Amino acid sequence: MKIKTFNTGIWEKTINLRDFVTKNITPYHGTYDFLEGPSEKTLKLWDICKQGTKEERQRNGVHSVDTDIVSGINAFQAGYIDRENEVIVGLQTDALLKRSMKPFGGFKVVEKALSEHGLKPNNQLSELFTKYVKSHNDGVFDAYTDEIRKFRSLGFLTGLPDNYARGRIIGDYRRIALYGVTRLIEAKKQDLANIAGPMSDNVIRLREEVSEQIKALKEIVGMGKSYGLDLSRPAENAQEAVQWTYMSYLAAVKEQDGAAMSLGNVSSFLDIFIQRDLEDGIITEVEAQEYIDQFVMKLRMVRHLRMEAYDEIFAGDPTWVTEAIGGMLEDGRTKVTKTSFRFLNTLYNLGASPEPNITILWSENLPQNFKNYCAKVSIDTSSIQFENDDLMRSKRGSDDYGIACCVSFQELGKSIQFFGARTNLAKTLLLALNGGRCEFTGTQMIDGIPVYTDEYLDFDKVMDNFRIAMKEVARVYNDSMNIIHYMHDKYYYEKAQMALIDTNPSINIAYGIAGLSIVADSLSAIKHAKVKPIRNEEGLTVDFQIEGEFPKYGNDDDRVDFLASNAVAEFNNELKKLPVYKDAEPTMSVLTITSNVSYGKKTGATPDGRAQGVPFAPGANPMHGRDCNGAIASLNSVSKINYDDSKDGISNTFSIVPKSLGSDEEEQIENLATTLDGYFSRNAQHLNVNVLNKEMLLDAMENPDEYPQLTIRVSGYAVNFVRLTKEQQLEVITRSFHESM
Amino acid sequence: MHSIESFGTHDGPGIRWVVFLQGCKLKCLYCHNPDTIETSGGTEYDIEELVQMALKMKPYFGKKGGVTVSGGEPLLQAKEIIPFFKRLKEEGIHTNIDTNGRILNSFSKELLDDYADLVMLDIKHMTEEGYLALTGVSCKETTFNFAAYREASGKAMWLRYVLIPGITNQPELLHAMGKYFKDYQTIEKIEIQPYHKLGVHKWEALGWDYQLKEARENTPEELIAASDILKNYFKKVKIN
Ligand code: SF4
Numbered sequence: 007m008k009i010k011t012f013n014t015g016i017w018e019k020t021i022n023l024r025d026f027v028t029k030n031i032t033p034y035h036g037t038y039d040f041l042e043g044p045s046e047k048t049l050k051l052w053d054i055c056k057q058g059t060k061e062e063r064q065r066n067g068v069h070s071v072d073t074d075i076v077s078g079i080n081a082f083q084a085g086y087i088d089r090e091n092e093v094i095v096g097l098q099t100d101a102l103l104k105r106s107m108k109p110f111g112g113f114k115v116v117e118k119a120l121s122e123h124g125l126k127p128n129n130q131l132s133e134l135f136t137k138y139v140k141s142h143n144d145g146v147f148d149a150y151t152d153e154i155r156k157f158r159s160l161g162f163l164t165g166l167p168d169n170y171a172r173g174r175i176i177g178d179y180r181r182i183a184l185y186g187v188t189r190l191i192e193a194k195k196q197d198l199a200n201i202a203g204p205m206s207d208n209v210i211r212l213r214e215e216v217s218e219q220i221k222a223l224k225e226i227v228g229m230g231k232s233y234g235l236d237l238s239r240p241a242e243n244a245q246e247a248v249q250w251t252y253m254s255y256l257a258a259v260k261e262q263d264g265a266a267m268s269l270g271n272v273s274s275f276l277d278i279f280i281q282r283d284l285e286d287g288i289i290t291e292v293e294a295q296e297y298i299d300q301f302v303m304k305l306r307m308v309r310h311l312r313m314e315a316y317d318e319i320f321a322g323d324p325t326w327v328t329e330a331i332g333g334m335l336e337d338g339r340t341k342v343t344k345t346s347f348r349f350l351n352t353l354y355n356l357g358a359s360p361e362p363n364i365t366i367l368w369s370e371n372l373p374q375n376f377k378n379y380c381a382k383v384s385i386d387t388s389s390i391q392f393e394n395d396d397l398m399r400s401k402r403g404s405d406d407y408g409i410a411c412c413v414s415f416q417e418l419g420k421s422i423q424f425f426g427a428r429t430n431l432a433k434t435l436l437l438a439l440n441g442g443r444c445e446f447t448g449t450q451m452i453d454g455i456p457v458y459t460d461e462y463l464d465f466d467k468v469m470d471n472f473r474i475a476m477k478e479v480a481r482v483y484n485d486s487m488n489i490i491h492y493m494h495d496k497y498y499y500e501k502a503q504m505a506l507i508d509t510n511p512s513i514n515i516a517y518g519i520a521g522l523s524i525v526a527d528s529l530s531a532i533k534h535a536k537v538k539p540i541r542n543e544e545g546l547t548v549d550f551q552i553e554g555e556f557p558k559y560g561n562d563d564d565r566v567d568f569l570a571s572n573a574v575a576e577f578n579n580e581l582k583k584l585p586v587y588k589d590a591e592p593t594m595s596v597l598t599i600t601s602n603v604s605y606g607k608k609t610g611a612t613p614d615g616r617a618q619g620v621p622f623a624p625g626a627n628p629m630h631g632r633d634c635n636g637a638i639a640s641l642n643s644v645s646k647i648n649y650d651d652s653k654d655g656i657s658n659t660f661s662i663v664p665k666s667l668g669s670d671e672e673e674q675i676e677n678l679a680t681t682l683d684g685y686f687s688r689n690a691q692h693l694n695v696n697v698l699n700k701e702m703l704l705d706a707m708e709n710p711d712e713y714p715q716l717t718i719r720v721s722g723y724a725v726n727f728v729r730l731t732k733e734q735q736l737e738v739i740t741r742s743f744h745e746s747m
Numbered sequence: 748m749h750s751i752e753s754f755g756t757h758d759g760p761g762i763r764w765v766v767f768l769q770g771c772k773l774k775c776l777y778c779h780n781p782d783t784i785e786t787s788g789g790t791e792y793d794i795e796e797l798v799q800m801a802l803k804m805k806p807y808f809g810k811k812g813g814v815t816v817s818g819g820e821p822l823l824q825a826k827e828i829i830p831f832f833k834r835l836k837e838e839g840i841h842t843n844i845d846t847n848g849r850i851l852n853s854f855s856k857e858l859l860d861d862y863a864d865l866v867m868l869d870i871k872h873m874t875e876e877g878y879l880a881l882t883g884v885s886c887k888e889t890t891f892n893f894a895a896y897r898e899a900s901g902k903a904m905w906l907r908y909v910l911i912p913g914i915t916n917q918p919e920l921l922h923a924m925g926k927y928f929k930d931y932q933t934i935e936k937i938e939i940q941p942y943h944k945l946g947v948h949k950w951e952a953l954g955w956d957y958q959l960k961e962a963r964e965n966t967p968e969e970l971i972a973a974s975d976i977l978k979n980y981f982k983k984v985k986i987n
Binding site for chain 1: 812
């Protein structure tokens with residue numbers, strides 16, 4: 007069998023993808039000159055896809071939905087775009103862009119999403135899911151306390167995955183291509199046999215989970231058969247490797263509709279097969295690029311059925327097919343291969359696109375040619391983001407990882423994470439000023455905070471109260487998370503993804519915060535200027551008067567930047583004290599997705615001078631327009647947040663006008679690459695880069711049809727600009743576009 | 748040392764940390780930083796303090812970037828720049844001076860010979876009358892002598908030239924400049940700075956009359972035409 011031509015290693019004896027990649031990778035240091043354009047077949051398919059997405063936009067964002075079948079790994083018949091031109095096959099349902107129902111997250115959500123498009127589920131299913139089958143959503147609300155409901159409905163905790171799938175878990179989608187399903191089933195059966203008594207809750211649960219995984223693997227073989235593919239055996243050539251990998255991912259997105267369904271880190275794994283076929287003269291570069299283009303095209307066509315309200319937190323219908331590209335191996339070689347370039351090249355071959363969410367794992371030691379190519383792609387497409395490989399690899403102890411959702415490290419096949427949505431830290435600060443009451447309703451949220459009556463805010467007193475508020479909010483937040491993940495495992499277990507991950511992986515829970523820049527600037531105003539709260543008859547703050555100047559986060563000024571990094575550290579410490587379901591390790595992110603707009607609406611006036619209702623800055627960004635000392639000062643401020651306090655990620659979205667990067671393309675490329683080197687050398691974790699002029703976005707708002715593929719980075723992911731709501735578009739436009747470095 | 752600072756990508760090679768020094772003896776009609784012309788004002792910095800600030804920014808310099816001292820006319824403080832550049836060189840940071848070349852005393856000579864890795868020299872105008880009208884001072888020769896001194900040092904120099912339609916973009920002026928400098932070995936490139944009106948509000952804020960109100964910005968064709976002429980004489984012509 008062909009497989010014998012690979013370099014040997016322990017990967018042959020145990021399931022170990024990292025070992026296989028390390029032993030067989032061909033690092034590439036050259037330029038992008040070798041790349042090829044799209045094949046004729048690819049272009050034909052892409053035309054059909056473009057037509058389909060156009061229809062989708064015309065039909066209010068949803069092309070069509072199957073209302074009869076409950077989606078599952080092998081629930082649908084094979085579907086094609088245009089069979090004779092497809093070298094990589096497979097769709098989520100039996101037709102392009104047709105969405106499916108995944109009711110185990112919550113049936114009401116499915117009903118709602120359908121009704122928004124004038125549809126309803128088939129009657130039998132309605133009866134089944136209302137009378138007999140319990141969903142994740144049902145389970146969570148059976149267990150929620152009044153306190154959690156209160157925090158949730160008043161906007162202190164938001165975006166909780168209690169009525170949709172949690173996502174974030176990344177199956178190791180390389181496994182089937184390397185080993186074939188038969189071998190994976192054998193390994194899982196072995197594991198099951200070793201999970202023995204005494205039969206505690208944990209042991210029983212794990213036995214049930216592994217049995218579910220084995221069923222999923224069998225279903226994957228069935229799904230492959232419907233496309234005429236034998237997934238029970240390993241892939242034998244490059245085309246099969248790409249196909250098998252896609253089928254593995256497809257199983258996951260047929261079964262689950264998690265907010266983020268990352269792909270992992272497949273490009274350099276696939277390169278090993280491609281490289282071998284190229285060396286054997288079996289395929290040409292055009293074919294190699296064709297496999298990747300068509301694979302990526304399929305990933306761009308992944309869809310989930312969502313209700314409109316979902317768009318507030320995750321705007322633009324994202325799927326977060328996050329693929330991490332690049333980085334370094336622990337032995338000092340780079341993970342950059344020709345297929346790393348090929349993935350990026352698809353952004354030219356098919357045009358810009360938000361999906362897959364391409365994330366460059368940036369290291370000081372990446373080949374310069376690759377750095378420059380990434381900078382070029384970023385300038386040309388604003389479709390990719392960057393994360394600090396040197397930082398994550400050393401702090402998290404693995405060089406084989408993917409990015410879950412937007413920014414979060416996840417070792418592939420060995421660990422998973424529980425998505426934790428986020429809490430509103432700015433509202434938490436307002437609790438501290440309002441005796442623990444909600445600033446809008448006056449509802450008593452937490453006890454133990456003295457009523458604040460002084461005419462001016464005193465920094466030390468505010469901090470004392472803020473600490474109490476953080477502690478209490480953390481407690482309720484943790485309670486909600488434990489319930490959610492318990493129920494998700496029980497009612498909507500990710501059996502397809504978990505089948506491709508080691509049995510009993512390590513877990514981290516990914517808590518999050520929003521409103522960091524507002525907290526930092528508010529504390530700075532209280533400390534460095536005089537802030538007088540304006541209170542209504544009920545004694546609730548409705549506005550603030552600021553006398554004097556104060557330093558603002560985003561200008562490389564330690565006086566305020568440390569207030570930001572301290573707030574992160576303190577809240578993280580509170581979270582760390584609390585026990586988590588399945589003994590998951592608590593981690594935290596500073597990330598907002600697009601919910602920064604809706605957070606703003608749900609938050610009263612803040613002591614930094616922000617009026618009630620004004621959107622937050624995204625992620626760890628400085629507030630819009632307040633970082634006025636140039637791009638680098640802004641980057642430096644964000645880089646001061648310590649990754650150790652926010653191991654799930656620190657998202658920074660950075661927009662710069664092309665001219666300020668340099669006067670010609672060559673200069674712009676060099677300067678962007680150097681800026682990334684500089685930023686990451688300061689142990690910053692993440693950067694979304696938009697190289698755009700504001701005028702173009704304004705024009706796209708007026709003439710959306712002329713910009714169907716205009717892609718911008720928002721907060722850890724990218725969106726089609728024209729698919730954002732007007733409100734979100736305006737928020738993006740008011741962000742700081744750095745006109746100087 | 749009086750200064751304000753920021754980052755730039757149009758102030759020499761790569762990403763530069765730019766220190767603007769207060770004070771200039773000229774008063775160019777198009778000056779973008781008229782607030783730096785007065786010799787009083789600005790913030791005083793200790794040299795070591797500036798060196799430490801530059802060191803903090805070193806990761807952003809990459810292989811090409813570094814520190815640019817601009818103004819105003821930085822060479823008015825040539826004596827103070829010497830120890831500053833000396834320290835930067837010890838730290839392996841590339842140094843650049845952005846100057847109108849009007850000061851050639853012993854301090855600026857020492858700077859040119861020993862400490863400035865690059866000099867960006869603003870040519871302003873090729874005729875005596877033009878120079879006077881534009882800058883308020885006469886004797887363009889001073890700038891040319893400065894260029895000659897740098898050429899003799901054998902170290903890198905860029906020329907800069909603000910292109911204003913009807914004032915500095917006449918083909919004969921461009922040819923004259925090309926002919927004058929074509930044999931200079933140290934000139935790596937010439938940068939055309941297209942005239943734009945961004946500085947106007949600063950003039951107004953100072954209560955000064957902006958006399959170039961009538962001048963207009965270049966069309967893309969005018970920029971290319973000027974660049975084509977200069978390409979006959981210089982290795983590299985760049986439109987900034
Ligand atoms: S030489 Fe420079 S700083 Fe001085 S007035 Fe002219 S343009 Fe302004």
